[in-house]
Amino acid sequence: MVIPPLRRKAMRDLRRLWAQALAIALVLAAGVATLILGNGAHRALSETRDRYYTDYRFADLFSDVVRAPLSLVEDMRRIEGVIRVEARIVKLGRPEIPGLAEPASVLLVSLPGEEGLNALHLRAGRLPDATAADEAVISQDFALAHGLQQGARLVVVMNGKRRALSVTGIALSPEFIYALGPGEIMPDPRRFGVVWLPRPALEQAFDLKGAFSNVVLGLAPGVSGAGVATALDRLTAPYGGGGATGRGDQISHAFLDAELRQLGAMVKILPPIFLLVAAMLVHMTLSRLITLEREQIGLLKALGYSPVQIARHYLEFVLLIAAAGILAGFAAGAWLGAGLAELYARFFSFPFLVFGTDPRVYGLAALVTALAAVAGALQSLRAVLALPPAIAMAPPVPADYRQSGHGILQAIPLRQTGRMVVRHLWHWPVRTASSVLGMAMAVAILVASLWSFGSIDHMIHVTFGLAERQDVKMIFTAPEPLRALSEVRHMPGVMAAEPFRVIPAKLVHGTRSKRVAVEGRSADARLSRVLAPDLRPMPMPADGLILSEALADAMALRRGDVVQVRFLEGKRTVVDLPVSGISVGFMGLGASMDLAALGRAAGEGPRISGANLLLDPDATPAFFAAAASAPKTGFLNVTDLTVSRFRATLAENITLMITVYVTLATIIAMGVVYNFSRIALSEQGRELASLRVLGFTRHEVAGVILLELAIVVLLAQPLGWLIGHGIGLAMVAAFSSDLYRVPFVMGREVYATASLIVLAAAILSALAIRGRVDRLDLIAVLKTRE
């Protein structure tokens, strides 16, 4: 096969300019990789979830009742839009796990019926025999955490009675993709799991024969959940119904949703940055290359090549670079995507993971990248192709620096080499600006990722250091009279105990409403406190509510406004309460009241849901042992465990994220610096060699290029901080959900670290250039004209 001479030239040009081409290709690859990774992971997660939900019939509405007769199910079926009803028994039980210090809990759930909702995906074993009272299926993470396998024995205390269960299988459920214990913020599979049993076993254990404690509904496609929920609430209200919630308020779904939103935000923010920088790099490099090739282009035209043929030659050159970038990006994106999918699979319990390669995402990535590269090239090509061959073949007229900040510079006392640098930068404003912007983007990406460390520390400090200072939050199986507190106080190791009451309620303000848990604390609570925006503890008002900022924002409420509170438990009173204050809080939507005021408002008198405890560190094991056998113990939130799991999980996610971002930012920084300096060197090589002949040392001559580079890099820093700050704010907005709010903590160390990393990358690139300055050919300079 005969390779056309122009193609051969393109290949040779590529070989000659390999380092610059590589720098551009890597930046392009970074853009492609983030696009594929982000889109791929987003798609994988949402498609996996959708398929899982469909295949395993994930319910649309969820409602707890105290005890309702099974006959109610028929009425529920008659609600318009309802296609499936699953009346279940859902209760907390306490497994006895040898060697586990802190008591664990399991959610006992009656097995779904044939073709029922929230079907199980069996990972191992079989479903229990419908009539067997001692067979159970357990959730996979819990089984893994305790090495429980099919055939294992598990003792669970149900309603105060010990029952030995035989594990017949290990399963997953679409209801518990993200399995959180009551009141927990991080999953802890050691201390919380799900156990599915045949209905008769639970009926017997909890004395619920012919009754249910929880119902889930499947709706016909397109049916509004709100309408059905209202009808359902009407039916369940007499039976202690706590109000129906949709998927949006279902914990597992809500966490997945938050994750999807974050990924969606990443896909929108990162790839465009890379593609923009890559387009600018291609433009910079190619316009210089084409300037150098001016004579050759003139010659080719003189020889009879058409402008289209010549343009095609240069586009081929660009597309070769783009193709290398795209392929590398495909590989990196697929590899990182698989890594991310693995992380998800570990974090969320999916039976399968759809990480299909969507050819459209790959096609889009390739197309956008090629277009960015071609767009970068076209402009420079157009200028040269417009020249008549004779003029193109003559050397270009020397650059005219009259307009290049002459007047201003005259006034500033600078060495002549300094003047050269500033005028050169000024003379090519677009290139200088693109380089500054490119470097700034590298800084911005780092700023926008590094702030999360400080933010998490702040979140932990505020949440666990200042607000929730208890060692253990003990949640009772059911609300108890206030005197239960004195029993708790007498448990071993308890140094202080403060009561709390949590009542689910719907807050209504105008057209807005939110389902929240209103938490009552004693006025002088010292362990669990509510904090004002200045982080000082807020005293509980005599009556009235304190809302977290997130809730107040979502409900458009301010201090002094009145909000309607519809309690969803007990007497289900509806009261209007003033908003007495706004508090900070990063987890969930918080509403707090004075304990007594809450009792009055709910019409139930002094009852408590549990107690916040301060423990004697030496007596902690004794406390846990006592708590495990106390019948009232429903669940224990152990602060130390929560914090360490919180840190570990976030550390894993963030370390991965930061590694990716730092790599990407370094690629951008090195790509920009290397290309910028190579171009500066190619343009001024002759001047610099002349300086050497005139008696300037290597050091002084390298200083000229390095000074130019330093100015670009320095100008980029504040701009990068600013852009990074903006991206950070956008991320905070995108990441915030009803589940958590990320505080925006941007310390000086974030800017400093980002700048240091970029400076290090710039210095590495500069060192590569320094060698070239040292090898300038002094004699060639004397003999040639440009």
Place this chain on the structure above:
Amino acid sequence: MPERGTIIEARGLTKTYRNGPTEVRALRDVDFAARRGEFVVVLGPSGSGKSTFLNILGGIDSASSGSVLFDGQDITRFGEKALTRYRRDHVGFVFQFYNLVPSLTALENVALVTEIAARPMRPEEALDIVGLSGRHGHFPAQLSGGEQQRVAIARAIAKRPDLLFCDEPTGALDSATGVLVLDALVEANRTTGATTLIITHNATIQQIADRTLRFADGHIVDEIANATRKRPGDLSW
């Protein structure tokens, strides 16, 4: 008047380099000496070795053997740093294509050198010598070829060099402009007392020199001393 002792001397200067498989002997055993303030024109066809000779004397190329004594010191033994120092303090260069920095004005191009030189004249003074007092603020793009070359001469002499080396200084210029440039060189030589070596193809120029060397095949084949020097204004080609 400047002192008339020997300022630079080459002994047995030889330069061999490889050009692919062939070995090229650019200089063969050249002996040469110049006095302080002397004005020397070096003639010869392309490839005769005259530029290599000038480059080695100027400290921008190395010799294969032989020595170059400047003020008694053998510069062929100099390292990179000492050579830079030598060029910086003692040598002025004028190139065929001027090699001005396009982003600096005429005055700033001269100041570029005066800023680093040990005992420079004021940049304005150097421009006066070459007759460009009215063009201080002009950028190279605003100057004619002849004017650019005179700025280059001003830049070369502003450090008060001991040696002024010019490689084809009029090569890119027409006759009338070339004469102006030669005028500037003669004036510079007269004012600064720098020993001046001019390489040229143009035999007419030898008439303004104290002495003319003729190079062929890497050595000096002829050396003529001029009893009387013409003024550049009397030349034309």
